[in-house]
Amino acid sequence: MIEVGRICMKIAGRDGGRECVIVDILDDNYVLIDGNVRRRKCNIFHLESTPKKIDIKKGASHEDVKKEFSKLKIDVWETKAKEKKERPRKIRKKKVHEVKEGKTEKKKAKTAKKEEKKPTDASVIPVTKKESKTVKEEVVEKEK
Numbered sequence: 001m002i003e004v005g006r007i008c009m010k011i012a013g014r015d016g017g018r019e020c021v022i023v024d025i026l027d028d029n030y031v032l033i034d035g036n037v038r039r040r041k042c043n044i045f046h047l048e049s050t051p052k053k054i055d056i057k058k059g060a061s062h063e064d065v066k067k068e069f070s071k072l073k074i075d076v077w078e079t080k081a082k083e084k085k086e087r088p089r090k091i092r093k094k095k096v097h098e099v100k101e102g103k104t105e106k107k108k109a110k111t112a113k114k115e116e117k118k119p120t121d122a123s124v125i126p127v128t129k130k131e132s133k134t135v136k137e138e139v140v141e142k143e144k
Contacts, residue, residue: 001049002031004058007072010037012046019074020047024059034065036075 006022015037024032026041033042039062054068066076 002044002047003053005053005056006049007035007052007054008033008047008049010042010046011048012043018077019050019069021054021056021065021068022047023056023065032059034060034062034077035069036077038077038079 002022002025004022004024008020008022010016010018010020010033018036020033020035020037020042022031023034023039026032029043029045030041031044031047033040033047052072054072056064056068069076
C-alpha cells in the first residue's frame with residue numbers, strides 16, 4: 001500500500017499527527033515525504049496510510065504537492081528562508097589611559113627605558129656561543 005502519491009498520517013516523531021504524501025520510495029524501509037510535515041526521509045513504520053491518493057509524479061516538487069493539498073483543503077508546511085545579515089564585526093575599545101595624540105605617557109616611558117637598555121658597543125653583543133665566551137673573556141681582561 002506504500003506508493004507515490006499515497007496520503008499518510010505521520011504517527012511518530014516531531015510531526016506526529018500530521019498528514020503527508022509519499023513523494024519517492026527510497027528503499028524497503030524509507031520513503032521521502034512532504035505536505036503538512038517537513039520534507040524529509042521517513043521510516044515507513046512511522047506512517048499510517050489512508051485510502052486517499054493524489055496524482056503526483058515521483059520526486060514531485062514542494063509546489064506540486066502544495067497545489068494538490070490545496071485542492072483537498074489540507075494545510076501545507078511552509079518554511080521561511082532566514083534573512084542573510086552581515087556578520088557583526090568586533091570593534092576594539094580604546095584603552096582608558098590613551099591620549100588623543102596617539103601615544104600615552106606610559107608608552108613614551110617604556111620606549112625611553114628600552115632605548116636606555118640598548119648597548120651601544122657592538123663587541124658586547126655575542127653572535128654565537130663560541131663568540132660569546134671569547135667576548136666575555138675579553139671583557140674580563142679589559143677590566144683587569
